[in-house]
Amino acid sequence: MQKQATINDVARIAGVSKRTVSRVINGSLSVGDTTRTRVEKVISELKYSPNTQARGLASSRSYLLGLIYDNPDALYLDDVQRGVLEVCSNLGYELVVHPCRYRSETLVQDCLRFMQRSKLDGVIVLPPVSESETLAQALKDSGSPYVRLSSVALDEAKHIVVSDDRAAAAEMARYFAQLGHEHIAFISGPQRYKSSTERMEGFQLGLSAYGIKLRTDWIIEGNNTFETGIECARQLLQAEEKPTAIFANNDQMAAGVLKVAHSLGIKVPEQLSVAGFDDNMLASRVIPALTTIKRPVRQMALLATSKMIMSIENNDKAASNVAAKVAPTLVVRESTARVAGSSD
Amino acid sequence: MQKQATINDVARIAGVSKRTVSRVINGSLSVGDTTRTRVEKVISELKYSPNTQARGLASSRSYLLGLIYDNPDALYLDDVQRGVLEVCSNLGYELVVHPCRYRSETLVQDCLRFMQRSKLDGVIVLPPVSESETLAQALKDSGSPYVRLSSVALDEAKHIVVSDDRAAAAEMARYFAQLGHEHIAFISGPQRYKSSTERMEGFQLGLSAYGIKLRTDWIIEGNNTFETGIECARQLLQAEEKPTAIFANNDQMAAGVLKVAHSLGIKVPEQLSVAGFDDNMLASRVIPALTTIKRPVRQMALLATSKMIMSIENNDKAASNVAAKVAPTLVVRESTARVAGSSD
DNA sequence: AACCAATTTGCCACCGGTGGCAAGTAAATC
DNA sequence: GATTTACTTGCCACCGGTGGCAAATTGGTT
Numbered sequence: 001m002q003k004q005a006t007i008n009d010v011a012r013i014a015g016v017s018k019r020t021v022s023r024v025i026n027g028s029l030s031v032g033d034t035t036r037t038r039v040e041k042v043i044s045e046l047k048y049s050p051n052t053q054a055r056g057l058a059s060s061r062s063y064l065l066g067l068i069y070d071n072p073d074a075l076y077l078d079d080v081q082r083g084v085l086e087v088c089s090n091l092g093y094e095l096v097v098h099p100c101r102y103r104s105e106t107l108v109q110d111c112l113r114f115m116q117r118s119k120l121d122g123v124i125v126l127p128p129v130s131e132s133e134t135l136a137q138a139l140k141d142s143g144s145p146y147v148r149l150s151s152v153a154l155d156e157a158k159h160i161v162v163s164d165d166r167a168a169a170a171e172m173a174r175y176f177a178q179l180g181h182e183h184i185a186f187i188s189g190p191q192r193y194k195s196s197t198e199r200m201e202g203f204q205l206g207l208s209a210y211g212i213k214l215r216t217d218w219i220i221e222g223n224n225t226f227e228t229g230i231e232c233a234r235q236l237l238q239a240e241e242k243p244t245a246i247f248a249n250n251d252q253m254a255a256g257v258l259k260v261a262h263s264l265g266i267k268v269p270e271q272l273s274v275a276g277f278d279d280n281m282l283a284s285r286v287i288p289a290l291t292t293i294k295r296p297v298r299q300m301a302l303l304a305t306s307k308m309i310m311s312i313e314n315n316d317k318a319a320s321n322v323a324a325k326v327a328p329t330l331v332v333r334e335s336t337a338r339v340a341g342s343s344d
Numbered sequence: 345m346q347k348q349a350t351i352n353d354v355a356r357i358a359g360v361s362k363r364t365v366s367r368v369i370n371g372s373l374s375v376g377d378t379t380r381t382r383v384e385k386v387i388s389e390l391k392y393s394p395n396t397q398a399r400g401l402a403s404s405r406s407y408l409l410g411l412i413y414d415n416p417d418a419l420y421l422d423d424v425q426r427g428v429l430e431v432c433s434n435l436g437y438e439l440v441v442h443p444c445r446y447r448s449e450t451l452v453q454d455c456l457r458f459m460q461r462s463k464l465d466g467v468i469v470l471p472p473v474s475e476s477e478t479l480a481q482a483l484k485d486s487g488s489p490y491v492r493l494s495s496v497a498l499d500e501a502k503h504i505v506v507s508d509d510r511a512a513a514a515e516m517a518r519y520f521a522q523l524g525h526e527h528i529a530f531i532s533g534p535q536r537y538k539s540s541t542e543r544m545e546g547f548q549l550g551l552s553a554y555g556i557k558l559r560t561d562w563i564i565e566g567n568n569t570f571e572t573g574i575e576c577a578r579q580l581l582q583a584e585e586k587p588t589a590i591f592a593n594n595d596q597m598a599a600g601v602l603k604v605a606h607s608l609g610i611k612v613p614e615q616l617s618v619a620g621f622d623d624n625m626l627a628s629r630v631i632p633a634l635t636t637i638k639r640p641v642r643q644m645a646l647l648a649t650s651k652m653i654m655s656i657e658n659n660d661k662a663a664s665n666v667a668a669k670v671a672p673t674l675v676v677r678e679s680t681a682r683v684a685g686s687s688d
Numbered sequence: 689a690a691c692c693a694a695t696t697t698g699c700c701a702c703c704g705g706t707g708g709c710a711a712g713t714a715a716a717t718c
Numbered sequence: 719g720a721t722t723t724a725c726t727t728g729c730c731a732c733c734g735g736t737g738g739c740a741a742a743t744t745g746g747t748t
Contacts, residue, residue: 004460006734017698022736032696053400053463054734057703062397064440064462074625078418085443094462096408096438099429116348118408118438119397226629255629262631281418285570285599287606287631350704361728366706374726398704401733 005046014042025050056119065093065308066123068111070102073224073252075280076297077126080149083301084124091309096120102129108138115144122146122308124301128193145311147304151195158311158320161304165195165277166202168293168328169247172275173206175291175330176245180339181273185218185243187232187253199249199277218243222253229256237264237272244272244339251276251283254290258335269337279331288334295328349390358386369394400463409437409652410467412455414446417568417596419624420641421470424493427645428468435653440464446473452482459488466490466652468645472537489655491648495539502655502664505648509539509621510546512637512672513591516619517550519635519674520589524683525617529562529587531576531597543593543621562587566597573600581608581616588616588683595620595627598634602679613681623675632678640670 011018016035023031024039031039042048056062065088069077081097088095098114100107107129115123122145129135130148136155139146148155151165176184186203189196204214220235222228229248233256236243248254254276261268268274268288276283279294303322310319351369355362360379367375368383375383386392400406411428413421425441432439442458444451451473459467466489473479474492480499483490492499495509520528530547533540548558564579566572573592577600580587592598598620605612612618612632620627623638647666654663 008734018735019699019737020697023697026736030696035696049457049461051401051463051734052461053397053406054703055736056397057395057401057705058734058736060703074419074422078421081441082443085441089443094440094442094458096440097425097429098438099426099433113393114438117393117396119395226625252629259629259631281570282626282629285596285603285626285630287603352704362705363707363729364727367727370706376726379726395704398733399706401735402704402706404733 004051005048007048007050010039010042010046010048013046014039060119062119062121063093064118064120065095065305066115066118066120067095067097067126068100068114068123068129069098069126070100070129072126073250073278073280075282076278079280079297080126080301083298084305087302087305087309093121093309100129102132107132108135111135112138112142115142120144121312124304124308125149127151127195131194145308147308147311149300149304151198153325154194156320157324158307158316161300161307161324161326163295163300163326163328165293165295165328166198166205168295168330169199169202169277170206170209171330172247172277172293173203173212174209175332175336176247176273176275177207177210177212179245179273179336181245182212182339183218183241183243184212184214184245184247185220185236186214187229187236187246187248187257188219188221189224189249191221196249203247222249222256224250224252226252226256226259229253230260231256233257233260237261237266242266242272245274245336246272247275247277249277251278251280251290251292254292254335255282255286258286258288258290269335271340273336273339275336283331283333291333291336292331293328294331296326299326348395349392351392351394354383354386354390354392357390358383404463405656406463406465407437408462408464409439409649410459410462410464411439411441411470412444412458412467412473413442413470414444414473416470417594417622417624419626420622423624423641424470424645427642428649431646431649431653437465437653444473446476451476452479455479456482456486459486464488465656468493468648468652471495471539475538489652491652491655493644493648495542497669498538500664501668502651502660505644505651505668505670507639507644507670507672509637509639509672510542510549512639512674513543513546513621514550514553515674516591516621516637517547517556518553519676519680520591520617520619521551521554521556523589523617523680525589526556526683527562527585527587527589528556528558529564529580529590530558531573531580531590531592531601532563532565533568533593535565540593547591566593568594568596570596570600570603573597574604575600577601577604581605581610586610586616589618589680590616591619591621593621595622595624595634595636598636598679599626599630602630602632602634613679615684617680617683619680627675627677635677635680636675637672638675639672643670 007018007021010021024036100110125148130150148160150162153162188200220232222232246257254274257274261272266272276290276292279292283290283292307319307322351362351365354365368380444454469492474494492504494506497506532544564576566576590601598618601618610616620634620636623636627634627636651663651666
């Protein structure tokens, strides 16, 4: 347990003041070349690395980023986290993860407390927490850099990265229509989340371009879990009149649909087309592999983190220049097919 | 952006010295009841919360824990992370996540640097990184609290939480044998990881109790991914002579086996029994749902974190007293059945 | 040689807490 | 009532850096 070298050690050995060492560390320009080289040599010899706590105390920087979320899908979180960490580690930041409860009335307070307790340099907020306008406002007021991931553009470009779920859902509608489906059901996510309503509206809009209207009793609300996917699918598939295609708000619920179809002896995709949304690992594991919408989650995470760090390293307009919108894409696999009896 | 209250504000308003406020915050015993109450009142009125950086600087505590891992399965990581965070948030710690590369020659250096840069109070190390003895030794030498999660007891009780994968694999062997299987194949994980060899040995041991010996050409090494599961399954199922049961080192690979079986028209479980290991979300999503071994991942995470924090809050023997071993259990679902043609 | 501007360096206070020790106060003992 | 003992409280240095400003150095001018 050898003791850690301090800035004083470096200063003493290099024969300069610690202020100068500090300048070298922070890349200040006003340091003579010979001095700089000498100091750098000592730093590397001693394997000196500045104490971030002391640094933070003096300069209000922690090199810590926060990731705030509420009970996300494991696969989604993993994707995001990997993306964020990739940028972090390249740029010398660490990531502190922080679950919270979106519907708690102390959400704002919890998050602010988290930020100031750990003296975070900034936070990235995932859906659905990112949909809270009171939180966004509080973050803005607190002056801390933040970036939200969302399906809707609800903030200035510098504070958000959005995926156009509406357009993606419309594309799925078009795809279904072109396969000849007319009896289509939709299993939505919780209607209190904008991402859910966006997808639903996009889907309806897309269908209406083909003159197809979603029957209201074929729009069923789940909560994005496999289990509710099963429940919703039962309602749809045990009824007298069945849809020929089901679009679920995410892959988990689509997997639930596959499960029910299988247990009822309904063949997918021959008798029923099923599609999901996300394109996470699950989509390719199940049988048949799911047709779905690929959300560029990782890319969103990379963009968000870049924005974040630009914002921190005091260049807000640069942050705004990082792309703020990404387009999900349709991925066709085995779970969808031309409607039985039709040909094209 | 209202300014944060400091300890001085609290002291001034409460009419005491800041040292006394500090004592109240840290729950020191030698503070008079009336004084304590008064100070606590001011603290809550001001919503004062101590600056962790200053605190850390003065006392070498950061209330930050680290989680070190290398490219784990998303579902496994999620389980662990949730468990760790649950304990953290109850006890006032935050969690910093840190991916690293197990096989890098700078692993030890990276991890130590991470710890001292962020001044972590302790780290939890996941497999396979947890299997590095050089890292464990370095952590021990550095004097920082650490806990490893592993499938093998390779450290003192206070530094490790192990799951008895060997026994669990043996139980699977027994189960297979009792179903009448004799032609059994095993898809192993990378043999360089102890967890893989433990499971394999446990399985072999279990089978040998029934006089069954694994044919060496029916032991195939994958790398725990779905894709290699597929490759290995192809080798096994496209051969002239096929096994009647396949045990895969994890659920991902077992899912790959299901995929191949389906594409070859082999019925599971009628013609082939398939089992995995982990019991993650995937196991129940696929069709047929996988028989598998449930690893109590969350419980391990809880135990590890408790140990960690006890160790930090200077009570090493208490840390040793927290249970260090958990038992995985067999979960029977739909992917396994009595071997065709046998009855019992 | 004297002077001035520009650049490089050093000094010292300060960030917001905690540790050690001394001082103050109240209760207990003789 | 005086003295001892135990308990509370306050003072000040210190943790390891950074910011502001003054001092020192450098080089170019007149």
